[in-house]
Amino acid sequence: MSWNLSSHGLPFLPGYTFRDVTKSAFHRSQTLDYKNGYALPRRPTVGIGQDPLLSEELIQQEINELSNETLDMTYSSFNQSLAEDFIPAHVALDKKVLRYYAYFEENVLFSPEEVYRVRPVVIYYYLEDDSMCIIEPMVENSGIPQGKRIKRQRLPKNERGEHYQWKDLNLGMDLEVYGVKYHITHCDPFTKEFMESEGIVLNDPEPIPVGPYDKSRKNLQPTHTTPSEFDRTHQFLAMDRKVLRFFALWNNADCLYGETRPVTIQYFLMDDTVEIKEVHEPNNGRDPFPLLMRRQRLAKKIKPGFEIFPSCVLEVSADEVDEYYSPKDFQVGQTMTLLGRQFQLYDCDDFTKEYYQKKYPDMEMKPTEVPKKTYTPQERKMDVPPYNGFGSVEDSLQNCLYLIPEPPKKDVMKLLENDHKVLRYTARLDSQNPNDEGRRFILSYFLSNDMISVFEKSTRNSGVIGGKFLEKTRVPKPGSTVESPEFYSPADLAIGATVEVFSHRFVLIDADHYVLKYLQSNSSQIPSHTLDSLQQKLGVWTANNQPAHQNGDNVAEPSS
Known part of the structure; x- marks a missing residue:
């Protein structure tokens, strides 16, 4: 049985309302909650007695009205267009x-x-x-x-x-x-x-x-009183920053401690001046002042009667000069004298070659070979003090090459490719002392940095304390010099070979199975006798049914 709780059009007065007798819950929803000991408000989802909230009914009612409502045109008709995007x-x-x-x-x-x-x-x-x-x-x-x-x-x-x-x-x-x-x-x-x-x-x-x-420059009138062969102002404006550059050798061998020095001769077409600069090389021991002759006009021919004038006291004026040096006087392959110095022109730059091809096509500007300066072995040799034994040879050599020593450069790719790759050999000490007869050593060769370390195996009741015999270091071969040292490589480590480590002689008597495996993979760089000695030794070792370590972590005992 259902009851209508609200009748449309009736006033909300006693006698006009009806009570739903089927309703049994009249409490309000809980609006306070506790979480982890904190009081938190909670929005109710239903009303009193589990009735739907009035706000939700209104919202749903509005949605229904809006969905069923049709637009009525109250005012004059207009075209609805989509709003264009706003662009600032x-x-x-x-x-x-x-x-x-x-x-x-x-x-x-x-x-x-x-x-x-x-x-x-x-x-x-x-x-x-x-x-x-x-x-x-x-x-x-x-x-x-x-x-x-x-x-x-x-x-x-x-x-x-x-x-x-x-x-x-x-x-x-x-x-x-x-x-x-x-x-x-x-x-x-x-x-x-x-x-x-x-x-x-x-x-x-x-x-x-x-x-x-600008008008006066276009209609420029000569202001000189004497007739001139050409216009100096036009030459200045047309030839500005156009320079002929020649490469020459200054022959100064006649002087005490003289030598042949490279120079650069620059001819400025703007005002027919010449400048000579020295070419300084690194560490040549000379002060960095390259200017050999300042920029000036060079007199080629003096008028008769002025040759004996002491030019070292006063400069030669333009009235005393009959002819100055011009571009036609500079030719590659010839020797010319400028202010008492001899210069051999052997080459020029590209702009100079193009200029002579247009202006003087009859002159050949072919470069000539320059004799290179040779040094005697005594001049090239650098006195390097003997190796003192501390550190590596390369590290000690940096103190002679640089004022502030730098660490030697390492091959990073080799370090990454051969990391944790070690070749291990068993060796005995080649000594005249009979007490060293039974001493056995493990010689390890590190492929990442070509270093060698030596470890002595302890023997019971031998009287010799075993342990580390040599720290990881690069071992030079006998007879190598500090200037060009030669170090041991896997190609030199054959069974039966003698390795001299800082005045101690070790004879290799056995090797790990990983050594043979590595050398066979790089057989193109390993001599044949080294491979044969390892194959012969390890072949006998395998025939005796002794364990062969594949990873190179352990070293086999000497074959009986």
């Missing part, structure tokens, strides 16, 4: 720059040649943040500080705090920034296309005017 200005206008070309006039004081000077500039307008910068192109040998005139910033337009916008720029206008008027003449194609797409019509472009100084 710094993303849409990134790397979009307007470029204008302009100039400004600079007043020149105290100059009879010009009153003002025209200086071109480039104006950049960055659309992403409405900032501008003004840059003046660099002109070689102008003598004027050029480059960035105004760094990137928003330029003020007036005193009210307004700034220039892209709408304010046009061709033929004056842009006044910080007291300087820049007259805009033209722009690039991107700027013209952008302005036209925004509905702004640009004015006609204008050419940048030529200043009075």
